[in-house]
Amino acid sequence: QVQLVESGGGLVQAGGSLRLSCLVSGGAFSHYRMGWFRQAPGKEREFVTGITWSGVSTDYADSVKGRFTISRDNVKNMVNLQMNSLKPEDTAVYYCAADRSFGGTLRIEKEYDYWGQGTQVTVSS
Numbered sequence: 001q002v003q004l005v006e007s008g009g010g011l012v013q014a015g016g017s018l019r020l021s022c023l024v025s026g027g028a029f030s031h032y033r034m035g036w037f038r039q040a041p042g043k044e045r046e047f048v049t050g051i052t053w054s055g056v057s058t059d060y061a062d063s064v065k066g067r068f069t070i071s072r073d074n075v076k077n078m079v080n081l082q083m084n085s086l087k088p089e090d091t092a093v094y095y096c097a098a099d100r101s102f103g104g105t106l107r108i109e110k111e112y113d114y115w116g117q118g119t120q121v122t123v124s125s
Contacts, residue, residue, distance in 0.1 A: 002114045003026050004097070004115060005022065005023050006118060008021050009094060009120045011124065012123055013123070014124065020096075020119060021079070022034070022036075024079070024096075024098060032100060034051050034070075036049050036096055036097070037109060047107040047108075049068055049106075051106070055071070058070055067085045067086075070082075087123060090123050091123050099111050
């Protein structure tokens with residue numbers, strides 16, 4: 001059974017930084033494409049960033065480009081999200097997700113097979 005567990009969320013002031021981590025167990029992590037999505041109160045879940053199995057290719061939503069960085073460690077079975085210059089509009093529950101497919105866009109939520117329980121990120125103004 002594949003399990004994804006996020007950590008690292010919390011409360012931070014605008015302009016600050018947080019680092020989220022997602023530990024994957026029970027599956028072939030190095031074969032998964034990984035993504036981070038977020039859901040703010042009253043809004044639909046949206047794509048934040050994704051990374052291919054090799055880590056060579058990444059994709060970012062325009063709203064986080066230049067501020068967020070995704071990375072992965074295929075030895076530790078972990079994917080990380082470094083979030084800098086945080087804004088109040090980044091406040092959301094952040095979800096880690098794993099995709100078993102090998103191609104296509106990283107942005108489509110329905111393509112992901114496994115999801116974590118989410119971690120809350122709150123950015124105060």
